[in-house]
Amino acid sequence: MKASFLNAPKGGPRHVAIIMDGNGRWATMRGRPRLFGHHAGARRVREILKACPDLGIKYLTIFAFSTENWKRTQDEVAGLMSLFRRYIIKETRALSAYGVRVRFIGDRPRLDAKLIALMDELEAETSNNDRVHLTIALNYGGRDEVARATKRLAQDVAEGHLRPEDVDEETLPRYLDTHVLPDPDLVIRTSGEARISNFLLWQSAYAEYEFIDTLWPDFTASELRNLCISYGARDRRFGAVTS
Structure with a gap:
């Protein structure tokens, strides 16, 4: 996993969260099965992840599988679960060598035992890394x-x-899956959909959003850099009024 050597935009986001949408449509447009698009999307994660350090992004959180995705066809769900297992097995060494710390968030018990074991192993293998913190939202x-x-x-x-x-708005975050992470600064959704789809509802209260038309398998590090530049130009007041 080689570095991308992009210049970090001034005032860019430290934590970027991405709703990786459009894999199925990308495949359908090419006359291929939806799972072909999911495999292409998994490869795209690698490019985006390796660009993060040069863009000043310390934390990257990606939405891999939602609690609602169980409603998809049995074949697609089974294919996705197989893809997750293969991704972990294939990428563990590269992620560790690149200094990526991996965490998983979500409700694990519904996942199969082999996948849970692989998730645990990947978290343990990368627990001492600090170059980029990759959080994968799974179930x-x-x-x-x-x-x-x-x-x-x-x-x-x-x-x-x-x-x-003693319970206040500072208390609940300590019980969330993301309790060790800073809140996202920028949330990106690909594929032209303009909704957040139940993703990081509490954490994104003051995040900036970007809804873009690009399908996830076509999303590039250069496009991410442009979004980071746009973020840096925004006036983030957090409810205050500037003179």
Whole structure:
């Protein structure tokens, strides 16, 4: 995994989150099965990831499989699960060598035992890396994450570890899957859809959004750089008024 040698835009985002949409349409446009597009999308992750350090991006979070994606055909779901297993096996050495720390967020119990074991191994293998922090949202949904976090918070209250009067907007994030990560600065969705699809609902309260027409397998490091430049030019006031 070689470096891309792009210049970091001034004032660019430190944490970028991406809804990688359009794999199926990309394949259909080429007369190929949808899984062909998902394989192409997985290869695109590699290019985008290796561009991150030169763009000043320390954290990259990607939406790989949502809690709603189980509604897809059985063949497509099975193909995606096989792709995830193959990706982890194939990419572990390169990710570790490139200094990438990998984390997975989402509800793991519904995933098969072999995939969960591979996820655990990849997290352990890369746990000491710090060049780029790659977070993969797998069987993830923002509402599901908040519900699971609330259950854990309620359990701590019930057991006396936390007083109800001490619960505020700073408390819940400590129970989220992303509790060790900074909130995303920029959220990108490819493929022309202009919705967030239950992705990082709590964390993205003050994120900047970019909805672009490019299908994910065609998304390039140069396009990412342009979006980072656009981000750097925005006036982020967080509710305040500047003179």
